[in-house]
Amino acid sequence: xxxxxxxxxxxxxxxxxxxxxxxxxxxxxxxxxxxxxxxxxxxxxxxxxxxxxxxxxxxxxxxxxxxxxxxxxxxxxxxxxxxxxxxxxxxxxxxxxxxxxxxxxxxxxxxxxxxxxxxxxxxxxxxxxxxxxxxxxxxxxxxxxxxxxxxxxxxxxxxxxxxxxxxxxxxxxxxxxxxxxxxxxxxxxxxxxxxxxxxxxxxxxxxxxxxxxxxxxxxxxxxxxxxxxxxxxxxxxxxxxxxxxxxxxxxxxxxxxxxxxxxxxxxxxxxxxxxxxxxxxxxxxxxxxxxxxxxxxxxxxxxxxxxxxxxxxxxxxxxxxxxxxxxxxxxxxxxxxxxxxxxxxxxxxxxxxxxxxxxxxxxxxxxxxxxxxxxxxxxxxxxxxxxxxxxxxxxxxxxxxxxxxxxxxxxxxxxxxxxxxxxxxxxxxxxxxxxxxxxxxxxxxxxxxxxxxxxxxxxxxxxxxxxxxxxxxxxxxxxxxxxxxxxxxxxxxxxxxxxxxxxxxxxxxxxxxxxxxxxxxxxxxxxxxxxxxxxxxxxxxxxxxxxxxxxxxxxxxxxxxxxxxxxxxxxxxxxxxxxxxxxxxxxxxxxxxxxxxxxxxxxxxxxxxxxxxxxxxxxxxxxxxxxxxxxxxxxxxxxxxxxxxxxxxxxxxxxxxxxxxxxxxxxxxxxxxxxxxxxxxxxxxxxxxxxxxxxxxxxxxxxxxxxxxxxxxxxxxxxxxxxxxxxxxxxxxxxxxxxxxxxxxxxxxxxxxxxxxxxxxxxxxxxxxxxxxxxxxxxxxxxxxxxxxxxxxxxxxxxxxxxxxxxxxxxxxxxxxxxxxxxxxxxxxxxxxxxxxxxxxx
Numbered sequence: 001x002x003x004x005x006x007x008x009x010x011x012x013x014x015x016x017x018x019x020x021x022x023x024x025x026x027x028x029x030x031x032x033x034x035x036x037x038x039x040x041x042x043x044x045x046x047x048x049x050x051x052x053x054x055x056x057x058x059x060x061x062x063x064x065x066x067x068x069x070x071x072x073x074x075x076x077x078x079x080x081x082x083x084x085x086x087x088x089x090x091x092x093x094x095x096x097x098x099x100x101x102x103x104x105x106x107x108x109x110x111x112x113x114x115x116x117x118x119x120x121x122x123x124x125x126x127x128x129x130x131x132x133x134x135x136x137x138x139x140x141x142x143x144x145x146x147x148x149x150x151x152x153x154x155x156x157x158x159x160x161x162x163x164x165x166x167x168x169x170x171x172x173x174x175x176x177x178x179x180x181x182x183x184x185x186x187x188x189x190x191x192x193x194x195x196x197x198x199x200x201x202x203x204x205x206x207x208x209x210x211x212x213x214x215x216x217x218x219x220x221x222x223x224x225x226x227x228x229x230x231x232x233x234x235x236x237x238x239x240x241x242x243x244x245x246x247x248x249x250x251x252x253x254x255x256x257x258x259x260x261x262x263x264x265x266x267x268x269x270x271x272x273x274x275x276x277x278x279x280x281x282x283x284x285x286x287x288x289x290x291x292x293x294x295x296x297x298x299x300x301x302x303x304x305x306x307x308x309x310x311x312x313x314x315x316x317x318x319x320x321x322x323x324x325x326x327x328x329x330x331x332x333x334x335x336x337x338x339x340x341x342x343x344x345x346x347x348x349x350x351x352x353x354x355x356x357x358x359x360x361x362x363x364x365x366x367x368x369x370x371x372x373x374x375x376x377x378x379x380x381x382x383x384x385x386x387x388x389x390x391x392x393x394x395x396x397x398x399x400x401x402x403x404x405x406x407x408x409x410x411x412x413x414x415x416x417x418x419x420x421x422x423x424x425x426x427x428x429x430x431x432x433x434x435x436x437x438x439x440x441x442x443x444x445x446x447x448x449x450x451x452x453x454x455x456x457x458x459x460x461x462x463x464x465x466x467x468x469x470x471x472x473x474x475x476x477x478x479x480x481x482x483x484x485x486x487x488x489x490x491x492x493x494x495x496x497x498x499x500x501x502x503x504x505x506x507x508x509x510x511x512x513x514x515x516x517x518x519x520x521x522x523x524x525x526x527x528x529x530x531x532x533x534x535x536x537x538x539x540x541x542x543x544x545x546x547x548x549x550x551x552x553x554x555x556x557x558x559x560x561x562x563x564x565x566x567x568x569x570x571x572x573x574x575x576x577x578x579x580x581x582x583x584x585x586x587x588x589x590x591x592x593x594x595x596x597x598x599x600x601x602x603x604x605x606x607x608x609x610x611x612x613x614x615x616x617x618x619x620x621x622x623x624x625x626x627x628x629x630x631x632x633x634x635x636x637x638x639x640x641x642x643x644x645x646x647x648x649x650x651x652x653x654x655x656x657x658x659x660x661x662x663x664x665x666x667x668x669x670x671x672x673x674x675x676x677x678x679x680x681x682x683x684x685x686x687x688x689x690x691x692x693x694x695x696x697x698x699x700x701x702x703x704x705x706x707x708x709x710x711x712x713x714x715x716x717x718x719x720x721x722x723x724x725x726x727x728x729x730x731x732x733x734x735x736x737x738x739x740x741x742x743x744x745x746x747x748x749x750x751x752x753x754x755x756x757x758x759x760x761x762x763x764x765x766x767x768x769x770x771x772x773x774x775x776x777x778x779x780x781x782x783x784x785x786x787x788x789x790x791x792x793x794x795x796x797x798x799x800x801x802x803x804x805x806x807x808x809x810x811x812x813x814x815x816x817x818x819x820x821x822x823x824x825x826x827x828x829x830x831x832x833x834x835x836x837x838x839x840x841x842x
Contacts, residue, residue, distance in 0.1 A: 027175045028177070028340055031174070032172035032173060032175075033174055033177075033179055033334060033340055034170040034172070034181075034334050035334065035335045036334040036336050036341075037352065037355035038159075038160045038164055038355070039160070039166070039334075040157075040158065042077070043083060044087050044101075045157070046072050046076040046084075046154065047068070047072055047084060047087055047091070048101065048133065049158070050072040051068055051071075052130075052134050053071065054068070056068070056125040057125070057131060058125060058127060058128050058131065061125070062103075062105050062123035063123060064123055065088065065121075065122040065123060065124050068088060072084050076147050076148070076152070076154050078148045081119070085119045089108050093108055095217055095218050096265075098167060098184070099129055099162075099183075100129070101126075101130045101133070102124050102125075104124045105122065105123040105124065106122035106123055107121070111218070111267070111268045112269035113267040132160070132473060133158050133161070133162055133164060136359065137155060137159055139366040140362055140365075140366045141363045142155050142159050142359065143155070143157070159363075161356075163189050163190070163348075166184045166352070167183060167185075167186050169181040169184070178331055178333070179331055179334065180332075181330070181334070182231075182328055183214060183215060183216060185481050186477055186478050187474050187478035188481070189211060190471065190473065190474040190478075191210040191211070192211040192349060194470060194471065197463050197466060198467075204233050204344065207345055207346060208345070211345065212481070212485065213228045213239075213485050214239060214483065215482055215483045216264035216328075216483045217264065217482065218261055218264050219244055219482040219483055220244055220261050220263045220264065221242045221483065221484045222241060222486065223240040223241065223486050224488070227330075231332070231345075233345075234344055235331070235343050235344045235347070236329075237330045238327050239330060240325065240326075241325070241483075242263065242319060242324065243263060243324040243325070244260050244484070245257055245260070245315060245324075246258045246260065247312075250304075254304065254306075255309070256304045257303040257305065257311055257315055258300060259300070259302075259303070260300060261482075262299065262323070263324070263328075264326075265328075266323045266326055268294070270323075271301075271324070272292055274323065275287070275290055275322055276290055278322065283321065284318065285306075285309070286314045287303055287304070287305060287309070287314060289303075290302070290303050291304075303318075312499075313498065332344070332348065360455075360462050364455045364456055364462075368449060368452040371445050371449050373417075374441075375446065376418065377418060377421045379442070380415070380417070380419065380421055380422055381425065381438055383412050384425065385435045387412065391408065394407045394408060395423065404419075405419040405420060405423055408422055498569040499550060500549045500551045501517060501549065502517070502547065503515040503516065503518060503550060503568055504516045504517075504518055504545065504546070504548075505548050505554065505571065506542050506544065506545055509542075509807075511582055511583045511594075512579055512580035512582055513571055513580050513582075514571065514574035515548075515568055515572070516573070516576050518547075542811070548600055549602075550568050551568065551603075552568045553566070553600070553601050553602075553604050554566045554568065554599070555599040555600075555601065555654075556587060556597070557596055557597040557617065557642055558589060558593045558596060558651065559596045559645075559651050559652070560590065560593045560651070561641060561643040561650075562589075562639045562641060562642055563639055563642035564588070564639040565635035587639070596650075596651055596652055596654070599654060601629070604629075604633040604635075605633070610629040610630040610633045611629075611630050613628075614626050614628060614629060614657050614658070614677075614682065615627050615629055615632060615642070615654055616654070616657050616663065616677060616705075616707060617642065617643050617653065617654045617689065619643070619652060619702065620701040620702050622665065622692050622694065622701075622702050623643075623691065624663070624680050624691070624692030624705075625643050625687060626681070626683070626689075627642075627643075627684065627685055631684065642654070642685065643687070643689060652702060652705070653704065655707045657677055659678065660678070661708060661709050662675070662676055662677070662707070663676070663680075663708075664705070664715065664732060664757065664759075665704070665706075665741070666702065666704050666705075666754060667701065667702055667741070668699075668700055668753040669695075669697070669700045669747060669753070669754070670745045670747035670754045671693075671740060671741040671743055671744060672717075672741050673692070673693045673735060673739055673740070673742070674733065674734050674735065676734060677707070680692070680737060691737065691738045692705075693738070693739070694740045696740070703756060704756055704758070706757060708759055710759075710761075711729060712761070713729060713759040713761055714726050714727060714728060714729065714759070714760055714761070715728070715729055715732065715757065715758075715759060715760075716759075716780065717744050717745045717754055717758075717792070718754070718758075718808045719751040719753065719792075720752035720753050720805050721752035722768075722794055722795050722805060723745075723751040723791060723792045724766075724778075724792050724793065724794075725786055725792025726783045726785050726786065726792075727786060727788045731787065732744070743789050745789075745790075746790060748791070751792070755807070760780045760810060764780040764810050765779050766780060766795070767809045768805055768808050769806045769808075769809075770804065770805055771806045772799075776796050778795050783795070
């Protein structure tokens with residue numbers, strides 16, 4: 001260690017804390033955050049002031065950017081030249097700044113992310129708006145501070161007539177904090193500030209009506225207003241911006257999406273690459289080609305669609321998966337009196353108005369001082385002109401100017417300033433005309449002094465000046481809004497990603513489900529949607545067929561009384577001959593539970609429909625329950641309780657009704673009851689229901705429920721030993737619910753218990769499944785209509801001694817399974833709102 005040197009021991013933790021705090025404050029105050037008064041960071045302020053020093057006004061020729069950067073670096077900003085040049089270039093980019101502050105010439109970059117040309121190639125000068133930001137800077141309107149080497153003075157803030165922080169916004173990342181302030185339309189911002197000046201106690205809700213929303217330089221659409229409102233009220237919020245698009249058709253009838261505006265700060269080239277990647281990865285279907293047709297006239301990105309693609313569906317996928325929909329996270333932090341502060345809309349306006357008030361006050365004081373100085377000189381000149389001969393004599397008799405000034409002071413009681421002005425006076429001012437001008441100027445100055453003193457004495461006059469100057473700025477520079485606003489919006493709805501195409505839903509007897517496009521049936525002209533040709537297991541068959549569109553909803557009811565939902569687009573798609581997927585794997589059903597009924601509904605958000613239709617449910621123990629469809633209109637993934645089920649009971653059927661149908665319930669003992677559903681009062685979702693039929697014994701149970709809306713249908717019952725009987729509906733008289741009903745089939749040891757009741761026509765077939773696994777198809781038209789109390793006829797011969805029928809399902813007859821017949825019978829027609837097809841077999 002050299003002589004005289006000494007080591008000072010310090011705590012490294014304290015030193016690191018102190019050094020880091022110094023560094024972070026330097027970044028916060030001198031680099032990353034804008035000043036709330038002029039909306040500028042130091043580098044931008046220095047660029048504008050440097051150009052002002054160089055006299056680079058809009059009416060002067062352009063100068064090389066390198067000259068400007070050198071001026072700013074050498075005098076005010078001792079950092080890298082790229083930081084100065086990039087800051088200057090950004091102020092000249094129309095896609096970055098809502099209102100340009102620099103008039104650039106040459107390659108200043110592009111919205112595709114291209115870098116600007118080197119500073120030696122580009123030129124620049126101030127824009128007209130920059131002049132307004134620097135106006136009156138020479139009138140002592142702002143404080144100055146020494147530059148980095150104390151050789152010059154630079155402004156700490158610009159006097160700006162423009163609310164630059166609101167108008168152009170700002171973004172920056174400091175240490176431990178960041179700012180992201182959106183730009184606004186100048187006219188809207190001025191209107192909001194004027195409203196605040198007129199009423200400083202104005203509520204933010206009122207200010208929002210005038211400023212509306214941010215206005216981005218690249219246009220686009222603000223999608224939803226809640227984020228805007230939060231940002232204005234708290235200083236933080238999330239604003240969703242969508243690209244502006246149009247859907248066009250070419251000469252061949254193919255649709256294409258044309259993008260004319262994209263969200264703020266989105267790189268156009270990267271956006272196109274992202275879309276192309278999604279198409280190549282097959283994450284977005286329906287796009288055949290992308291072209292960038294942008295030119296000097298504006299942006300135009302053309303996305304050609306495939307012939308069968310639905311433009312709105314593709315567009316929604318693009319919104320979800322690309323930057324065509326982006327969010328702008330507002331974080332309104334700015335420097336207030338040198339300290340970072342989170343500001344809401346009113347705070348931004350308040351501090352700007354305070355700054356302008358300070359500028360107007362200082363400017364007025366400066367002009368008053370100058371006017372009083374000039375008036376003082378004019379007073380001396382007027383005295384001299386009134387005594388011109390004596391003044392000339394004194395000056396001629398003096399040996400030097402100093403002697404002449406002293407004699408004038410002594411003779412006329414003048415000040416040193418006045419005597420100097422008299423001595424320096426030109427001969428032409430001795431003419432009568434010039435003397436008159438002196439008096440006119442003096443009188444005018446006295447009036448001006450009174451006006452300036454009046455301004456300084458009255459706060460309202462200062463505010464009026466601020467308001468008038470703002471309105472003048474608005475008149476000179478205002479333009480129309482570029483960003484449109486959609487006030488009400490929702491998060492992405494899954495339906496947005498699927499066209500509402502017609503589908504056929506098929507459910508097999510063993511619980512396999514699939515959806516198949518209607519077009520597959522229209523193009524094949526054979527087979528139909530029955531079990532013929534399908535790849536279901538040998539003992540399985542298609543039990544239910546539903547026409548539906550992709551946006552329809554299927555309700556599933558389980559034996560434990562729970563209800564689950566699936567949108568049609570959530571049902572796996574399969575070809576006409578595929579097996580489908582087990583319903584158990586699509587729903588969160590308990591292992592010991594099973595789906596017992598299906599209901600298809602077109603719209604669960606149609607208030608009129610869901611409040612005029614009902615779900616009618618029945619259980620094995622004879623309970624019947626009716627609830628409004630509206631009670632089941634709010635889907636939950638885990639399902640909801642549809643009916644309260646007792647321990648020894650289970651749900652066997654659920655029907656969608658309009659409240660006017662007749663209901664038939666049949667029991668194992670061969671009895672059936674018919675009553676109008678108006679006898680069943682409507683109760684809540686978790687209720688247990690009321691008695692529909694009284695059972696003969698504890699071993700008896702309900703085996704089926706029918707809702708009859710077509711009086712021409714017959715009633716068909718089947719017993720477990722293969723006997724069946726078809727009777728007229730009129731054989732079943734209407735009674736009150738809760739009774740034991742009437743005999744629907746003569747039950748004996750020969751027939752076995754009743755196991756099924758169906759409402760049928762000649763167009764139906766019966767699929768009969770034995771416990772041994774044998775499946776037999778019987779045409780209903782082959783079963784003659786007989787009396788209600790008869791035993792019926794044998795429908796199937798049971799080969800094994802103890803074999804019995806396990807289940808009976810009604811399906812559409814084979815003769816109707818061809819496509820033409822399906823269309824004629826209405827099976828494939830689009831479902832209407834009043835369709836109460838509700839899960840019965842076809």
